Amino acid sequence: MSQATLAIRKISGHAGPAPGEGVERDYQVCKLVDTTTCIGCKACEVACLEWNGYTFTDTVFDNSYQTMPQTAWNYWNLIKFNEHEREDSTVTLLMRKDQCMHCADPGCLAACPADGAIVQYTNGIVDFQQENCIGCGYCVSGCPFDIPKFNPATKKMFKCTLCSDRVSEGLEPACIKSCPTGCLHFGSKDDMKDLAETRADQLRENFGFEKAGVYDPAGVGGTGVIYVLHDATNPEAYGGLPKDPHIPWVVRFWKGPAKWIGNLAMLGGILGVTLHYLRYGPKEVHPPKNENGGQP
């Protein structure tokens, strides 16, 4: 299999720099999801299962068309259906294809303690390497989109790979190939941004969606999956898409300053007791004074 587009840029839990650190390829790959033309057919859900070799699992009915409440370790691609009341009190169905967002600044990768369990390729794809995963679940805490899921049988984490195996061969992801309305697009980040902005303009000017816009959150450095939304000011309405996602500050602190403070404190403790021994040495025992008896 060609690995040409899968050179690594970032590595989780890695002591020292990654080969390819800081490298920007000519283009970052990007998936564009136009929620305004999604019909909720779930062809992408099926294509995802087929390509990645999973069988269809039990659905969970929750008074909506949604297959299950959230993505699962073996169900990486889920259309989220949300009834939304318009200002004129009519109701519309907002449908958003939920999957890993492939953040430029991935919280899962920042939180991961296992060397090489999460990598970011130079084309921007964030991929879990299950052979290095220890199943700790730190990525769950790091992800601002609640995407990584645990397989209790193998004790490994799973999520959408953006079909890195297909992309490395010059193919588009399976979900893109299956979409009947063309609401899914795949290409370079620049091209997808252009296309998304064009579509948002169209929605604003021709269709009366004054708040239409593109979702490409800067808090995580931009994402490898971007959305066109009818109302970009209220992404939460699309099944809880966070308005301003970023790596939780706790995770940033934990993996940044806390590490150095903690390591220095531990080192200081060891140094401190060593110096104490050199300066003061062991304690003497005092034999009892004779006049006071002492010996039993």
Next chain:
Amino acid sequence: MSTAQVVSSGRTAGETDGRICRYTLGERVHHWLGAFTYVYCLITGLAFWSPYMFWLAVLVGGGPTARFWHPWFGLAFAFSMFWMFKMWHRDMRTTDADRRWSKVMKQYIENDDQNLPPVGRFNYGQKLFFWLMFYGVILLVISGLGLWFVESIPWSLRWLRYTAVTVHVVAALATIGGFIIHVYMGTAMVRGGFTSIIRGEVTTTWARTHHRLWYEQIMSGTSRKQ
């Protein structure tokens, strides 16, 4: 529980001292169960803590194995800690003697021991360490459950995930600080302490030097029976 007594009068060759039972077999067993499980959690925890210490996981069977056992060893440590609480919590209460002693702890640290106020079975520092580990393990178990079953914490309560991480890290670092001092004092600084937690016995001179009030209780036969 504290069945301290004079074990022998120590008149055998080379010994000028009698010996006193300081720790019963049960106390020693639980100390070492706690020590072993804590060190396991320390090694694996440090591996998860920093990429520069991830190699430590190799010592105990690799990352996934370490991740699997860490919480179970943590529970075993908590068990031993609660057992130690059961055995020692009466001995670990702060007394007036401790308050007097704690005021001149600097002298103790500098080995200027001649004029220290006498203390009972455990000194104030030992008591602090005990309560640090006791409350530490409570926090570690509660936050550890949050890390263990992180996916069971719903997204709407995700602040609990972040709190669990923070509490686990802070509590672990605090216990590591206590652990470093404890191991140093028990092995290098206070000679006789290490053998006492292995074989259970100390010399009368040792007891008289380090734990005068306890020594006097034993000698006068007024040691508290439980």
